Amino acid sequence: MQRDDTILAPDTRPTTARDDTLPAWLLLAPFLVAFGLFFFLPALETFWLSLTESSLTRTSAFVGLDNYHTLLHDPSFWDSVGNTFYFSLLTVIPLCALGLLMAMLVDRFTGARGWLQGTFFLPFVLPISVMTLIADWMLQPSSGVVNHILGGQRAWLADPYLALPAVAIGTIWWTVGFNMLLFLAGLRNIPAELYEAAALDGARGFTLFRTITWPALRPVVSTAVILQLIASLKVFGQTYILTSGGPFNTTRVALHYMYETAFTQSDAGYAAAVAMAFVAIVILLSLLQAWIVKWLAGRDA
């Protein structure tokens, strides 16, 4: 944003720029129409809907804050939020740690770089349903390869204690490549001289990581964590396809609850309230996380 301001400063602009207004709006028009129709107005409408009793296509009454009041006392909603947090807990840290490890391996073994990077990243470009089809097949209780390797006949996706962790593992396989890429870029930005200097001082192995790599990667790590947190909070497809929220709603996440409320119960007003609450939670958590990162950095400095 700071960079904008410098460009915006009037005196740096040539005089010819003054008559840009018309062309500017013309250039912006297609985007603004799409943005207005498919983003801005729906955003306002979500808020408005949350104050009404509405079905999927009709609004029947204005009910004020009733939906929010219901929401506060709705254990199903809070359970779904709890499941969402649990899923985030199961994915954020492993995805970041594993992503970092993979990035370091790719960076270290330059000979196999293309292959390694490709192997780790490929799952990320696949459609979600390819991942879920494969996961479902591998986790089959009787003929699945996972049970074959581990022994036993666990019904992974039908067990209230194993289902969400199983979905989380599938998600880690599917998306870790992205985090690896972020960390890889971070690693490449660390000047080689730093390592050389430290090596001259006799540092090796883990010491090098602790004294040079980790501090230099800190900003990347916090970016990765926040992106991952937001992505994990928005989970829907994986659980919807693999477990339909079951068993016994133990994998029904916030967006899934919103979907069910809107599309199977046709309670669009309440669903909008769920959406608003969900957005508030995501924003609050992102801010909290950013604040923690800042506080940690400040403490270290």
Place this chain on the structure above:
Amino acid sequence: MKASFWTIAGALCAILLAALWAFPLLWALSTSLRPELETVSASFHWLPQHWTLDAYRKTLGAGNVVRWLFNSFVVALLVTVVTMAISLTSAYAFSQLRFRGRGIVFGIAMLGFLLPFEALLVPLFRTMHQLGLVNSYAGIVLPQVVSPVVIYVFKQFFDAIPADFREAAVMDGAGPLRVLWSVYRPISGNIVWAMAIVTFIAAWNNFLWPFIIVTSNDMMTIPLGLTQTYDAFGVRYAQLMAAAVLGALPVALAYVLFQRRVTQGFLAASGLKG
């Protein structure tokens, strides 16, 4: 000695992880090349005992897989072209042109970072219903072309180009569109390519929105259609895995062909994830 310990440990770790990550896809491939009976047989084999393309023949013949692939291609292409067009023009305006309200409009556009698309599903569905666009390509495509991330990346790119680059052309009396086309297009090839590929992959893989807006089997995209294959095939794992491989193939190929650009693009658009 210590260094070699780390090297060996690292190499083992790399091999193990790579094997773990490659296995599911290889396993899907291996399953898809079996006769159906072999997938449920009591004896376990890593490789097919009888290699066959039966599952692929049945999948392509029975399901709607070809149609879904076609839909995905049309949708992803339209999303990419439209997103590139409107993002380039608006990013150019935000970066290079001077007009009242620029800061505010840009700020509002960037709200898209904050508000998850998922929160807008209900009103979007209602809007599409009112416009009569449920079950149409336009209905699938349009909400996907609003991409603050892409605009942000393009704006960053334009911002980084020195102003005098443009001055010469403006002096010659060229209009903004002409300047954008003849001055900026030639030098923005890389970044546009990268963003286009990323957008294409994201659109190809999008599940949530098509899931909401498509109710007819014929209009489904591949990620959506694949979730219906259970109904089409029943529990037939060779066919399901053949469908998975077919669904994975186009993006996997695109990735292998454009690995470098994909990497660039994803890094440039770190916000695209999810």
Place this chain on the structure above:
Amino acid sequence: MARRGFPRAAALVAILFLVLAGVGAPARAQVEVRMWTLLSGGDGARMRALVDDFNASQHDMRVVSTTLKWGEPFYTKLITASVVGAGPDVATIHLSRIVNLAGGGVLRPISPGELATAGLRGDDYLPRQWAKAQYEGRTYAVPLDVHPLVLYYNKTLAGKAGLLDADGKLKAIEGVDALTDAFRAATERTGRRGLTMESSQSSYAIWRLWLSMLAQQNVTIIRDGRFTYGPAGAATLARIGDWFTKGYAQSGLDYPASTSQFMGGNAAFMLNGVWEVPELVRATKAGTLGFDYGIVPLPRLYANASTWADSHGFALPANPGHEPSPEKVRAVLRFVAYVSKHSLGWAEGGHIPAYRPVAESERARSLMPNAMYAQAANDVVYDPDGWYMGAAGPLEAIASKFLPAALYGYLTPAQAVHRFETEAARLVRKRPPRY
């Protein structure tokens, strides 16, 4: 014959000419009726056969049928597609959903005139089912069948447990204790399970049994937007849960697993709908079943013999903006009438036909094994009326997610009922939506 043969040949030549001349010009218009069904397995195959037979018997129309995933996905799709005008021309639905679908504007009423033109008369259908197809004085569906919950038993295992009489039929079971005893005896004396029943996540079987058992105690579930079962709700669920915690039944089985437990001779009893009958008939015929089976209506466990049932029926989606032409409606009803008159084949799916001329025919009455449970039709109870009610409807969907948790041991019966009630309370309070 020879003389009549000549005009026929001439007609053929004429048709050939017409076809050749008609290249480019529209061929004789064939009305295409698009149908969505939620019928899978044997029901799906039988409906397909009916559709094929019908199509073979027609030349100016044909029915194209699409099968969608049973339950919530089917209805969600039917509702969203129909309210945006993108629904099919005809759909198979459950009559328990009429209040929901007709009241919500998803279906279009069928006028008496339209019914009459197709030769459909309300008197020809079982009165209870015909009444279920009405909403606010209008007809919204044509009933196809009744399918109650029944008790299947394995004669070999039940015999070992001493539960059969001299004729090899199940001795009468009266009262929930007697039923529990039967399950226990079968479990203890055979080393197999006494009962098998679908009880995994999202199982509807428990709702059906729970509803039946409450109705047998003359307890209603909902009245005037309030849950009225009181303590009986949790207590009844606990009685069912007992069978699982004591090991008479294995918990966590999904539908295919529970039926194959019975088919494989590993459970003495099975609580399930009549739709599993054809599988047993088929396996018996093929000689793969390995035991004799019998079927009885759900026993009287409390004050009366109420048994949950539902009915399939044909309905026309409203498709606002794309309302069907009179011609299309005629075509749809012609198909529906055909299926009604040929529903003996449907009875082979275990269902009791709703079309009386078929249901009351000698052939239907003597059809085995249907005759063993024909009695059940007299005691059926449907889901109570309400916009949120009906097969895989919003309320059943909630029940199907919480009630099985009590059998699995993940929640106590009281917790499960409580959780069901709190989530459902929001629906029950709400005004009926127009979708």
